Amino acid sequence: MAKRVEGRSDRLLECARAEFMEMGYQEASLRVISAKADTTTGSIYTRFGDKEGLFHALVDDTVSELLAWFRVGQQEFADKPAEDQQSEVFTYRPDLWDQLVDFIYAHWDVFRLLVRCSDIDCYEDMLHEIIEIETQYTYRFIETTGNDAVTSGKLSAMMIHILSNAFYSGLFEIVRHEMPQNDAHQYVRQLRRFFVQGWADLLGEGE
DSSP states (O other), X not given: OOOOOTTHHHHHHHHHHHHHHHHHHHHOOHHHHHHHTTSOXXXXXXXHSSHHXXXXXXXXXXXXXXXXXXXXXXXXXXXXXXXXXXXXXXXXXXXXXXXXXXXXXXXXXXXXXXXXXXXXXXXXXXXXXXXXXXXXXXXXXXXXXXXXXXXXXXXXXXXXXXXXXXXXXXXXXHHHTTOOHHHHHHHHHHHHHHHHHHHHHHHTTTX
């Protein structure tokens, strides 16, 4: 059995990150990656399976961390008494949005890869998971607080999905447009204010 060279996996990932960023997923070459890492394509197949496995090795840990953080934030709010949820639904922990922006910029290369190489569906899969979590906890809030938005016909499952998709797709535009971090904080706050007004109307909280 061939002995694995120490540090080879890290070098492959470093070279793969650069190749994916420059060429996109479809045009990225395993031969170029392995040559720059001073090894063979066989090393990639042995360690990562294939090109897709190599890409996932670059992004999956960060995506999993983001989704776990997102679930924790949603659950912490859902654990609050109904009356507190009712009064804090639009004011709860505004620092969480700053944390989200800071997380994205702390893992900037990963999120640029996700957006740059969206043809592999990793970005769409991440967005789908976020929207599913958001939708699930939106329903929990409506049920817990006895809100009539769904029963009255103001909100439907499709509307919740579309609005959540619009918000988070808009949020990740900070990556697509490569905004400076300070500008991204301001943009996300403005985006949040815009959507809060709409949600307040649909949930009857502005009445």
